Amino acid sequence: SVVRFSLYPGVSMETLTHHHWKQAMIAQIMLKTEAEYGNPQHLRPEKILGVAFTHDLSEIIGTDTNYHVKNKDQLSKVANKRKDLASHNQAVAGLRPEWRAHFPAPPDVNDEFPETERKFWEACEQVGYCLFLLEEIGLGNICDQHLVGFYNDVKDDHIPRLIGVGDQFISACEMLTLEILPKFTRLRSKVKAAEKRIATANG
Numbered sequence: 001s002v003v004r005f006s007l008y009p010g011v012s013m014e015t016l017t018h019h020h021w022k023q024a025m026i027a028q029i030m031l032k033t034e035a036e037y038g039n040p041q042h043l044r045p046e047k048i049l050g051v052a053f054t055h056d057l058s059e060i061i062g063t064d065t066n067y068h069v070k071n072k073d074q075l076s077k078v079a080n081k082r083k084d085l086a087s088h089n090q091a092v093a094g095l096r097p098e099w100r101a102h103f104p105a106p107p108d109v110n111d112e113f114p115e116t117e118r119k120f121w122e123a124c125e126q127v128g129y130c131l132f133l134l135e136e137i138g139l140g141n142i143c144d145q146h147l148v149g150f151y152n153d154v155k156d157d158h159i160p161r162l163i164g165v166g167d168q169f170i171s172a173c174e175m176l177t178l179e180i181l182p183k184f185t186r187l188r189s190k191v192k193a194a195e196k197r198i199a200t201a202n203g
Helices: 016-036 045-052 074-091 115-139 144-165 170-186 188-201
Strands: none
Touching (some): 016 045, 115 144, 115 188
16 A cells, blocks of 8 residues: 655654545544534535545555645645646546546545535545644654644644634534644643753753
């Protein structure tokens, strides 16, 4: 199975299959929450779950790109969207034509998905980013600089994005409240200790 690339030494290695499985679990939990509230945004669970299990197939052809690198500006977003879509299409090109419809490119690069589902998928990915970064902080295998950087990334980027869609998706609000914020709060003392060590080392 394809091993995903990481820019950060010490980060837990994961295969593409493992990554897809984790993201599919997040999507399934969030879709279940939306269903419990009557699915107010009219999401299509079968489409979103189908994507969750295959959303990074493009990495079979290319490589994983750091989140901030591919989103640093509009030009980077457009270029990486084209690259990921082309790589996904190449990855499924060997399938029978009638099967390819079951493996669509993910909503963030596929304009065939409605805007509401694209926003929901982004919320699923933001939850995934938060949980991954917080897990790595808890494991403590990364250097202090990256530990603090991961924590601030969750605080300054991913949590605000989830708050921004909380009114639209109750599942994003619940994941933030029940899963992400408790972990974030518990890790604060560990991050403060890392900040202190960095300050001491810098004199």
